[in-house]
Amino acid sequence: MIVTTAGRPDAQSVALVEEAAERLQVPVVERKKRSIPKLQDIYQSDVLVAGKDRYSFYKRGSEEPFFFHPNSATYRLKRIVKGEVDPLVAAAGLVPGDSFLDCTLGLGSDAIIAASCVGADGRVEGIEADAVVAFLTETGLRRFPIEFPLLQEAMERIEVIHSEAVEFLKSCPSDSRDVVFLDPMFTTPIEESSNFETLREIGASYRLTDEWVAEALRVCRRRVVLKDHYESPMFERFGFVQQIRPYTKVHYGVLEK
Structure with a gap:
């Protein structure tokens, strides 16, 4: 590069x-x-x-540039302000003061929502294996120009960690994070924006493994949350209780401690 x-x-x-x-x-x-x-x-x-x-x-061979943007976090946070329940917040059971470890940070949309919900007394970490994506997301979270103070405050509270997820989890003490979140992006695409498709092209690609789920369950205090396409076989394979959401492709699964 x-x-x-x-x-x-x-x-x-x-x-x-x-x-x-x-x-x-x-x-x-x-x-x-x-x-x-x-x-x-x-x-x-x-x-x-x-x-x-x-x-x-x-990226060579790609027609579209990749850049940081809070994407869906903006309208999701506005819905929360209006009193609506965000499905990630509900699945994770997030409350102020919680610690939330996002193992697949990407552009950070879910981490932003989590950071807003756990507040200044909570902690949100995001692991990103690809060095370029980690750099773009980290700088974007700090500098993206936006006139939405609640969103900006949440973005600034996220700690970006450049690491491979399983290796980082292995370095964490047991029961050290309230919620561990997984969104490996290896099945049918969920997002439909061109920027998200470019992320799928340049970012690290993973398949959920027994080791990954086991480490996530060891590190969490309460639960592991999986985000995936509603038809993903991973919910059943790894024992996640799939939360059915009619009329949407995005489903969450919960694995209790």
């Missing part, structure tokens, strides 16, 4: 380039008015672009 500026770089985008190059240990390439496909062809590489207010990642 290489990192470069947008077409018309300014001081801020240059600073963002330097930050990404240092954090990800990748070379900086001058843009010189060259297109992204041209840079991909010349350097035979993925390209990370530092714009004025965000990073955009262009």
Whole structure:
């Protein structure tokens, strides 16, 4: 991977380039008015672009850039404010002060909802195995421009951890997190946005395993929650009690301690 500026770089985008190059240990390439496909062809590489207010990642062979956006967390949080019950919050049984470990952070939409519910006295950690996704999500959570204070506060409270999920779980003491959350994205796609599809292309791909579920159950104090397509065989295979939600593709399963 290489990192470069947008077409018309300014001081801020240059600073963002330097930050990404240092954090990800990748070379900086001058843009010189060259297109992204041209840079991909010349350097035979993925390209990370530092714009004025965000990073955009262009994977070779992908037509769409990947960038951080809170996505569904925005309207989900607005529904919570109106008094509606979020299905993740209900499945996890989250209350203020809880600790929530998201083993498959991605863009962090679920972690944002959890962070808002557990509040300032709670703790939300998000594990992301892919270095680029972890970097984009971490910087996006801190810097995404949004005029929704409740959402912004929740985003800033999330701790991003670049690690492979099972290995991180093995390092955790038993009964150390109230809820452990799994959304491995290996079955039928749930989200339909182009940005989510790009995430599926560039992010780490996993299959849920006996070891993963066992470690998650060991680490949690109350329950493990699985998010997946409603037709996923993983609910039954690993003993999750599937919570049926009519008229939606997204279902949650609960495995009690």
